[in-house]
Structure formats: C-alpha cells, structure tokens
Amino acid sequence: MMEHITSPKNPKILAWRSLKERKGRLAHGSFLVEGDRMVKEALSSGFPVRALLIRGDRVRDFDPGPLPESLPCCQLSDQAFAAVSDTKTPQGVAAVLGMQPISPRGSRLLALDCVQDPGNVGTILRTADAAGLDGILLSPDCADIFAPKVLRATMGSIFRVGLSFPENLADQLNALREEGFEILSSQLDGTPFYDRPDPGEKWVLVIGNEGNGVSLPVQAAATQRLRLPMRGGAESLNAAVAAGIMMYELMKGN
Amino acid sequence: MMEHITSPKNPKILAWRSLKERKGRLAHGSFLVEGDRMVKEALSSGFPVRALLIRGDRVRDFDPGPLPESLPCCQLSDQAFAAVSDTKTPQGVAAVLGMQPISPRGSRLLALDCVQDPGNVGTILRTADAAGLDGILLSPDCADIFAPKVLRATMGSIFRVGLSFPENLADQLNALREEGFEILSSQLDGTPFYDRPDPGEKWVLVIGNEGNGVSLPVQAAATQRLRLPMRGGAESLNAAVAAGIMMYELMKGN
Numbered sequence: 001m002m003e004h005i006t007s008p009k010n011p012k013i014l015a016w017r018s019l020k021e022r023k024g025r026l027a028h029g030s031f032l033v034e035g036d037r038m039v040k041e042a043l044s045s046g047f048p049v050r051a052l053l054i055r056g057d058r059v060r061d062f063d064p065g066p067l068p069e070s071l072p073c074c075q076l077s078d079q080a081f082a083a084v085s086d087t088k089t090p091q092g093v094a095a096v097l098g099m100q101p102i103s104p105r106g107s108r109l110l111a112l113d114c115v116q117d118p119g120n121v122g123t124i125l126r127t128a129d130a131a132g133l134d135g136i137l138l139s140p141d142c143a144d145i146f147a148p149k150v151l152r153a154t155m156g157s158i159f160r161v162g163l164s165f166p167e168n169l170a171d172q173l174n175a176l177r178e179e180g181f182e183i184l185s186s187q188l189d190g191t192p193f194y195d196r197p198d199p200g201e202k203w204v205l206v207i208g209n210e211g212n213g214v215s216l217p218v219q220a221a222a223t224q225r226l227r228l229p230m231r232g233g234a235e236s237l238n239a240a241v242a243a244g245i246m247m248y249e250l251m252k253g254n
Numbered sequence: 255m256m257e258h259i260t261s262p263k264n265p266k267i268l269a270w271r272s273l274k275e276r277k278g279r280l281a282h283g284s285f286l287v288e289g290d291r292m293v294k295e296a297l298s299s300g301f302p303v304r305a306l307l308i309r310g311d312r313v314r315d316f317d318p319g320p321l322p323e324s325l326p327c328c329q330l331s332d333q334a335f336a337a338v339s340d341t342k343t344p345q346g347v348a349a350v351l352g353m354q355p356i357s358p359r360g361s362r363l364l365a366l367d368c369v370q371d372p373g374n375v376g377t378i379l380r381t382a383d384a385a386g387l388d389g390i391l392l393s394p395d396c397a398d399i400f401a402p403k404v405l406r407a408t409m410g411s412i413f414r415v416g417l418s419f420p421e422n423l424a425d426q427l428n429a430l431r432e433e434g435f436e437i438l439s440s441q442l443d444g445t446p447f448y449d450r451p452d453p454g455e456k457w458v459l460v461i462g463n464e465g466n467g468v469s470l471p472v473q474a475a476a477t478q479r480l481r482l483p484m485r486g487g488a489e490s491l492n493a494a495v496a497a498g499i500m501m502y503e504l505m506k507g508n
Contacts, residue, residue: 041487119373123492132485160487194506228502231386233295233414238377241498244491248482248499252448 002059003074008083012074016053016084016096022144029099031146032084035091038156040064045159048098055081055092062093086148099146104135104162107181107202110247111137113169113218114209115239118143122153123240124207128161129154131247135162137204139169139218170217176204177221184250185214185222186242188235193226193246205250207243256313257328262337266328270307270338270350276398283353285400286338289345292410294318299413302352309335309346316347340402353400358389358416361435361456364501365391367423367472368463369493372397376407377494378461382415383408385501389416391458393423393472424471430458431475439468439476440500442490447480447500459504461497 005013018024019032030050033042043049043064051072054062059075067073081090110128115121121143128136143150151158166172173183182199185206206222208214219225228242237245259267272278273286284304287296297303297318305326308316313329321327335344364382369375375397382390397404405412420426427437436453439460460476462468473479482496491499 123495126488127491127495129486130482130484130488130491132483155488155490157486157488228384229386230384231505232383232411234380234384234409234411236409237381237384237498238494240492241377241381241495244495245498245502249503251485 003072005074005080006077008079010080013076013080013083016051019084019096020086020148022147025099025144025146030096031099031151032094032096032148033151034085034087034094034148036062036093038151039093039095041156041159042095042097043067046100046102047159048100049095050098051096053081053084053094053096055090058092064093101158101163102161104137104164106134106162108132108134108251109137109176109181109204110135110243111139111169111173111204111206111218112142113139113206113214114141114212115207116141116143117210117239118147118149119153120210120238120240121145122150124243125150125154125161126157127240127244128247129157131244131251133161133247133251135164137164137166137169137172140165140167170215170221173204173206173218173221177223182224183222184246185219185225186227186246187214187219187225188227190225190227193228193249196224196226199224199250203250205243205246207239210239257326259328259334260331262331262333264334267330267334267337270305273338273350274340274402276401279353279398279400284350285353285405286348286350286402287405288339288341288348288402290316290347292405293347293349295410295413296349296351297321300354300356301413302354303349304352305350307335307338307348307350309344312346355412355417356415358391358418360388360416362386362388362505363391363430363435363458364389364497365393365423365427365458365460365472366396367393367460367468368395368466369461370395370397371464371493372401372403373407374464374492374494375399376404378497379404379408379415380411381494381498382501383411385498385505387415387501387505389418391418391420391423391426394419394421424469424475427458427460427472427475431477436478437476438500438504439473439479440481440496441468441473441479442481444479444481447482447503450478450480453478453504457504459497459500461493464493
C-alpha cells in the first residue's frame with residue numbers, strides 16, 4: 001500500500017525537507033539519501049529505514065528488491081519530490097534513515113579532528129572504505145557526515161564504514177592508547193612518515209583541521225607525530241589526499 | 255608611477271574582468287591570480303607579469319618586494335577591484351600574467367587525460383609539486399588550469415610545476431614510449447598497483463576522467479595498466495586521491 005503525496009506543503013514533505021539542515025536532522029533523528037545507488041545501499045545497510053520516497057515517473061522502473069512489509073513507501077509528485085531533494089536534477093528516489101551508524105569494530109582506525117570541509121570528510125570516508133580501514137572516529141567539530149554534500153561525496157561508503165562520535169576525541173584517543181593503540185598524528189612538524197617505526201596491528205591515524213592541523217590536546221595523546229615529505233615548494237597537501245596516501249601506505253601489508 | 259582606476263567600467267577593468275572566463279583568457283593570452291601569497295609567488299615565477307593590481311586600502315601594507323620599473327602597477331577603487339575579483343571577500347591584491355607556463359623538464363611525469371573537475375585538477379597539481387614530480391601533461395579536454403577555481407586549488411603550485419599541453423595526448427605518450435618511458439595507466443581493470451614491475455627512472459603516470467577513466471587511445475599507448483586495491487565495498491577512489499597515492503608511492507625511492 002503506497003501513500004500518495006502531491007502537495008509540497010504536506011507536513012511529511014516539510015519534515016523531510018528539514019533534513020537538509022543539521023537542525024532538522026537532530027530534531028527528527030533522521031537523514032535523507034538520494035539516488036538509485038545510494039538508496040539501494042541504504043536498504044541493505046544496518047541503518048533503520050523510516051521511509052522510501054519515489055517520484056511518480058519512477059514507480060514502474062525503480063526496483064528496490066524485496067522490502068519489509070512495515071516499510072512506509074510514498075509516491076511523490078514532481079513538486080513534492082523537488083522540495084525534499086538537495087540536487088538540481090533529482091533521480092526521483094530517496095530514503096529517510098535513522099541516524100544510527102555502525103560502530104567501528106577492529107583495530108585499524110582513522111580519527112578526524114575538526115576536518116571541516118564537507119567534500120573532504122565525504123572523500124575521506126570513501127577512501128577509508130576502499131583502503132579497508134575498520135572505522136572512523138569523528139570529533140564533534142567535524143563537518144556533519146549526514147549533510148547532503150558529505151553523503152554524496154561518500155559514494156555509499158557511509159553505509160559500510162564503522163563510525164563513532166566521541167564527545168571528546170583527545171579523551172577517546174588517550175583511552176585507546178591505554179589499550180595499546182599507537183596514535184599516529186599527521187602534522188607538518190612531525191618526523192618523516194616513511195621512516196616511522198612499525199605501528200603494529202592496533203593504530204589510529206589522526207587527520208587534523210585543513211588550516212590549523214591537529215589540535216593540541218589530540219597532539220598530546222599521540223605516540224607518533226608524522227609528516228609526509230614535501231618536495232617542490234608546496235607547504236602542505238589537501239587533507240583528503242594526505243589521508244589517502246597515509247591510509248593506503250599503512251594498510252599495504254594487510 | 256601608479257595608475258589610479260576608480261570606475262568598474264574602465265576598459266582595463268573590463269578586460270581583466272573577462273579573464274574569469276576561458277574566452278577572455280584566450281583572447282588576451284593572460285590570466286589573473288589573487289591574494290597576497292599567490293601574487294608574491296607569481297612575481298618570482300617564470301610567468302611574464304603584465305600588471306599588478308592593488309586596492310586602495312592595501313597600497314600601504316602590501317609589500318611585493320623589488321619590482322621591475324617597467325611593470326604597470328594600478329591602484330583600484332573597492333568597486334573596480336570587486337569587478338575583477340572572483341572571490342566573495344577579495345584580499346585586494348592581484349596580478350595579471352601571460353599564459354606562458356614552464357615546460358616540464360625531467361623524466362618523472364604525470365599525464366591528465368580529460369580530468370574535468372576544476373578542484374581535482376588544482377589539487378592534483380598541488381600534490382604533484384609536493385611529491386616532487388618533474389612535470390604534468392594535460393590533454394585539451396581537461397579543466398582549464400588558468401580558471402580561477404583551479405588556480406586557487408593549486409595553492410601556488412601552478413608557478414612551480416612544469417606544464418605541457420599536447421594537442422593529442424595519446425600521440426605524445428607514444429612518442430615518450432619510443433624514448434624509453436614507461437607509460438603507467440591508472441585504470442580499474444588493471445593489475446595490482448603494488449605488484450607492478452619497477453618502472454625505472456623514466457615514466458609517465460596517467461590519470462583518467464572521473465567517470466569514464468583513461469580513454470582508449472591513451473590506454474593503447476600504455477606499457478602498464480595498474481589499479482589500486484579496493485577493499486570494503488568502494489568501487490573507485492576520487493581521482494585526486496588516487497593520483498596522490500600513486501605519485502607518492504612512485505616517488506618514494508627518490
């Protein structure tokens with residue numbers, strides 16, 4: 001049984017539309033993903049699915065596979081779908097999901113300390129997934145991973161990578177250090193990355209803010225401070241590129 | 255002797271303003287860079303400097319160092335500067351430069367085959383500079399490196415990395431192969447990157463289009479086709495991240 005919604009001012013549409021903003025996501029405990037691929041990945045992920053939204057012209061051709069009977073499906077008019085979509089040319093399928101990410105399980109982790117550019121955060125999640133890391137810790141001042149721009153940049157990795165949101169990243173890293181983790185802080189005044197001692201099987205790679213680098217309390221939790229070599233006249237690398245080079249190098253033996 | 259320009263409709267302002275678009279840059283053979291750091295790097299680069307533009311409030315505090323006497327310096331009103339600037343909050347200094355890039359010299363090269371996202375092209379230039387590559391070849395369908403968004407993303411590397419614009423990239427790569435270069439094509443159906451044979455001292459790493467990868471004529475010129483390992487469920491990496499991982503790995507022994 002599919003509910004039909006035609007008015008962009010329908011209360012449900014207004015609620016889903018509010019998920020574009022952080023305030024709305026926090027108020028509803030939900031976020032919204034768009035597009036065939038993202039929606040299919042969402043349906044087979046561990047995230048609770050609260051609603052499936054399909055624009056009228058996509059009802060016949062979009063095949064999400066078998067769905068739980070209790071899942072609310074809504075058919076939206078063009079106008080109603082355009083209201084909830086964050087893209088210029090919406091694909092016409094979307095899913096509303098509960099914000100209940102997968103917890104990281106394992107011992108090869110990434111921590112983001114105030115990485116603020118949404119594109120960087122999304123690209124880093126995608127790269128961590130491809131490199132095979134076990135999970136990511138995000139400090140509270142990172143770009144919100146449930147924002148539409150970040151979700152798009154993850155290319156679906158949001159559904160596959162374990163995520164954790166410690167209230168205080170430095171405290172969390174100190175606790176992991178007590179458990180025997182090496183804490184590898186990426187910073188421009190560190191020692192050469194390629195000369196690092198072997199971090200073993202339990203480590204957290206820390207990537208800092210685009211302008212200011214890793215914060216002092218997090219630096220204090222580090223067991224190694226490392227920098228990639230810079231030749232030429234370049235003073236730094238893009239945060240997502242630096243994270244990618246280091247993650248792939250650290251995972252190489254695995 | 256500094257020329258004062260107050261009207262945003264002054265013919266010089268209109269000409270410089272047109273440099274935001276490719277058409278204008280080609281018509282004038284010039285491009286424009288903004289900001290203290292970019293302008294200082296431009297002045298000490300090999301690019302011909304055609305004019306230095308300073309907003310009234312910056313005349314006293316901006317110190318570009320010793321300048322050639324023949325260099326035209328212009329003091330611009332707030333309105334006139336805003337007209338030529340591509341940013342929301344301009345720093346108030348800019349330089350107009352001739353499009354006469356440094357040619358690549360050396361034997362460790364990068365080739366971009368239809369990389370179309372301006373942010374990716376700029377970030378890749380910045381990373382190539384930091385990794386210490388000798389130069390970059392760009393196919394004609396790449397994002398224009400003299401566009402304001404690309405220039406910003408390079409963080410000044412545009413002035414330090416050798417650049418070449420072959421009319422036909424595949425022909426150029428075939429010629430390099432004849433000279434003994436290994437042509438390393440990055441593609442998702444390649445063999446594992448970390449198992450590659452040693453490419454020696456003369457090589458070109460090729461990065462393809464974000465959606466379609468390396469074009470068929472360029473693939474045909476390759477001596478090795480390589481892919482980075484993908485774990486998790488990720489199908490691909492961002493082009494700038496993949497380029498960064500491969501460039502740093504290839505340059506590691508150097």
